[in-house]
Amino acid sequence: MELTPDLQEKKQFLIAGLKRTYKVQYDAIQPLPYIKDRLYCVDKVFVEGGVEVCLAPELTRGTGGSWERLESYKSIYTDFRFNSKRRIIQGEPGYGKSTLTLQLAYDWCNGVSDSPMNNVEILILLRLRQLGSVKSLYRAIKSFLLFHEPRVSKDDIEKIIHSCSSVHIILDGYDEYPGRDSNDDDDVHRIINMELFADFDVSLTTRYLPECLRKETKRAKLTGFDDKARNEYIRKAVESNNDEAVEEIKQRLYENSILADLCQVPLIFVMFAHMAHDQRDLMKFKSVTQFFKHMIRCFYDHLKQKFKDNRSHKLYLHEMEHHELDKIAFEGLNKKNQQLSWIKTRFRQRVGPELYDQYISIGILVEEDEVSDDSTGDNVLFTTMVRFYHKLFCEWYAAHHLVTLLKNAHNLSDILRFLDPFDLQYLFRFACGLDPNAGKKLIYHLKGLPGGDKFAILCILEQTGDVNDIMDSVKELCSGDVEINEGDSALLQRSTTQLLEIASKNHIPISCVWLEDCSPLVDESGLNLILESGLSLSILSSLQELLIYDFDRRLTNEELAAILSYSSQCVSLKELMFSSGYTMPDTFPVGSIPSSLKSRNVKVWYDNFSDEGRRLNLQTGQWQVSDKDGNLPGEEGFDERSYQESLADFNRARRN
Numbered sequence: 001m002e003l004t005p006d007l008q009e010k011k012q013f014l015i016a017g018l019k020r021t022y023k024v025q026y027d028a029i030q031p032l033p034y035i036k037d038r039l040y041c042v043d044k045v046f047v048e049g050g051v052e053v054c055l056a057p058e059l060t061r062g063t064g065g066s067w068e069r070l071e072s073y074k075s076i077y078t079d080f081r082f083n084s085k086r087r088i089i090q091g092e093p094g095y096g097k098s099t100l101t102l103q104l105a106y107d108w109c110n111g112v113s114d115s116p117m118n119n120v121e122i123l124i125l126l127r128l129r130q131l132g133s134v135k136s137l138y139r140a141i142k143s144f145l146l147f148h149e150p151r152v153s154k155d156d157i158e159k160i161i162h163s164c165s166s167v168h169i170i171l172d173g174y175d176e177y178p179g180r181d182s183n184d185d186d187d188v189h190r191i192i193n194m195e196l197f198a199d200f201d202v203s204l205t206t207r208y209l210p211e212c213l214r215k216e217t218k219r220a221k222l223t224g225f226d227d228k229a230r231n232e233y234i235r236k237a238v239e240s241n242n243d244e245a246v247e248e249i250k251q252r253l254y255e256n257s258i259l260a261d262l263c264q265v266p267l268i269f270v271m272f273a274h275m276a277h278d279q280r281d282l283m284k285f286k287s288v289t290q291f292f293k294h295m296i297r298c299f300y301d302h303l304k305q306k307f308k309d310n311r312s313h314k315l316y317l318h319e320m321e322h323h324e325l326d327k328i329a330f331e332g333l334n335k336k337n338q339q340l341s342w343i344k345t346r347f348r349q350r351v352g353p354e355l356y357d358q359y360i361s362i363g364i365l366v367e368e369d370e371v372s373d374d375s376t377g378d379n380v381l382f383t384t385m386v387r388f389y390h391k392l393f394c395e396w397y398a399a400h401h402l403v404t405l406l407k408n409a410h411n412l413s414d415i416l417r418f419l420d421p422f423d424l425q426y427l428f429r430f431a432c433g434l435d436p437n438a439g440k441k442l443i444y445h446l447k448g449l450p451g452g453d454k455f456a457i458l459c460i461l462e463q464t465g466d467v468n469d470i471m472d473s474v475k476e477l478c479s480g481d482v483e484i485n486e487g488d489s490a491l492l493q494r495s496t497t498q499l500l501e502i503a504s505k506n507h508i509p510i511s512c513v514w515l516e517d518c519s520p521l522v523d524e525s526g527l528n529l530i531l532e533s534g535l536s537l538s539i540l541s542s543l544q545e546l547l548i549y550d551f552d553r554r555l556t557n558e559e560l561a562a563i564l565s566y567s568s569q570c571v572s573l574k575e576l577m578f579s580s581g582y583t584m585p586d587t588f589p590v591g592s593i594p595s596s597l598k599s600r601n602v603k604v605w606y607d608n609f610s611d612e613g614r615r616l617n618l619q620t621g622q623w624q625v626s627d628k629d630g631n632l633p634g635e636e637g638f639d640e641r642s643y644q645e646s647l648a649d650f651n652r653a654r655r656n
Helices: 005-026 097-110 137-145 154-163 187-192 227-238 243-255 266-278 288-304 311-320 323-333 344-351 353-362 391-406 425-434 436-447 452-464 467-478 490-505 557-568 595-600 640-655
Strands: 050-055 066-070 086-090 122-127 167-172 201-206 219-224 341-343 365-371 382-388 481-485 510-516 528-530 536-538 543-549 575-578 603-606 614-616 623-625
Touching: 005 097, 005 122, 005 137, 005 154, 097 122, 097 167, 097 201, 122 137, 122 154, 137 154, 137 187, 167 187, 187 201, 227 243, 227 266, 243 266, 266 288, 288 353, 288 391, 288 425, 323 344, 323 353, 323 391, 341 344, 344 353, 344 382, 353 365, 382 391, 391 425, 391 436, 425 436, 425 452, 436 452, 452 467, 452 490, 467 490, 481 490, 490 510, 490 536, 528 557, 557 575, 557 595, 623 640
Parallel strands: 086 201, 086 219, 122 167, 167 201, 481 510, 510 543, 543 575, 575 603
Antiparallel strands: 050 066, 050 219, 341 382, 365 382, 528 536, 603 614, 614 623
């Protein structure tokens, strides 16, 4: 469709108006919510965390699809395996979905040459939680992106967009979209289902995968910050030219090892990094409850410093008493469909105007305009909604109310009806850390859930803040095989990895870790084993055996070298075993074998569950048949008879 000269001019107004709106958004990144005057451009603070893509079954030999790590967020749009007009980007709260969309908007506005947005004619970025009852895309664009541009009407937008050869639409936050569970024929669902703009590229960000999109294979997910990303953020946004200060912040995170999982969440790590930089006497935290309590105190302390009168004392009282806020947070989470935003007028009335204004000033609450349900035609009305700065803040205050409810409760089922530990693990951990008696009831409840025993151990740690109190449980856990299975819930996997890391840091021997169908790969730092779920397992210095079981997987020399390098840093490791589902490189460069594996004579073998087990000769790089115990000729304990049987079995299997 060719535009008239009048519409050509309006097209320029439209593009300029979009860029003006996006600039306001991407120039307002606020790492510490309680410091309102410290704003950053997204390009100054954006750091890439882990990104994985779900490959379609036809690309994974019919195994049902698998997740594979990408080098960059740009690969979501450039990797040939991800070629599609519809892309879903998943990620937990705080993992950077919205920040990524702002980086894409920055790329488009500034013509970043190596960005996938560089050649896009028009970029439409909408935050779905703001749309309210708006069903028309054109109306949403006019209301939220071009409200300051009177020269372009809703009808103009429709004509201009249909004339473009390259349009990219980003719909941010489907899980917060008011119409996500409806069957209404709105433009958002029509776009997703390719009934509208089928030729346009569309990216959808969401916390969970919607039912209507479960057959969609073009999915990516953000897996959080690893060590490399954390280091890059410190250097980029906190301390650019001071290596000593960078190492000091990293050391503070290492000292607070209980926060390792929490700091995988980019939003939380960003706050920790800035706090560690600003507060030279930052304390050592023994639990996430203690850390969060300290963080909330920092929010209040910053506001108190502005007051020289008795308002500072009032703030202290308000910091301690927040019962109505607790209740609202709990009511929002304890629903089948969680409520994470509220109408400002009602929320303000419940907590009181004075407290409400403080929560906004401190940064605990955030306001945002949404289109009102009372809007009609071109008469667009807005309703101010309020939400917690992050869902973890909602869990923090909800935990206080949960503690109150548990004090006199005998039956927990009604209280915990919709509270899923998988989704709300920190709500449970906070509650255990806030009140020992309430914690006892929750721990007893958790132990009755599948895999809940491991999570209960972490909750015990929250109760006491003393690792010694969970040592017996950790020792018992690590004395036998510790399994992490691809089919385990994220909560179970996360609990298991955290407990293993606690054991390692406290020099508790870990007999054997069995990774089943987890398809582990080593990250670029070489310090973490990344599981298929996106969770990471850091170097375990007290690990004695590592068994990696996969149904069907081919390892390259580079992948095997990375796993050997990771294993060499597990200084107590005696055996590294791969299951018969693996296909190994026929030869392996002996120069890629770490010297520490050789000096400790660590057994590296595969096909351990069949009769033709083979072991890597660390001196030659060749795979050799071993005896039944994995010994090679010339080694102590070598059994010649067993070796001959294994050799015969191997030759027989090769002939067949």
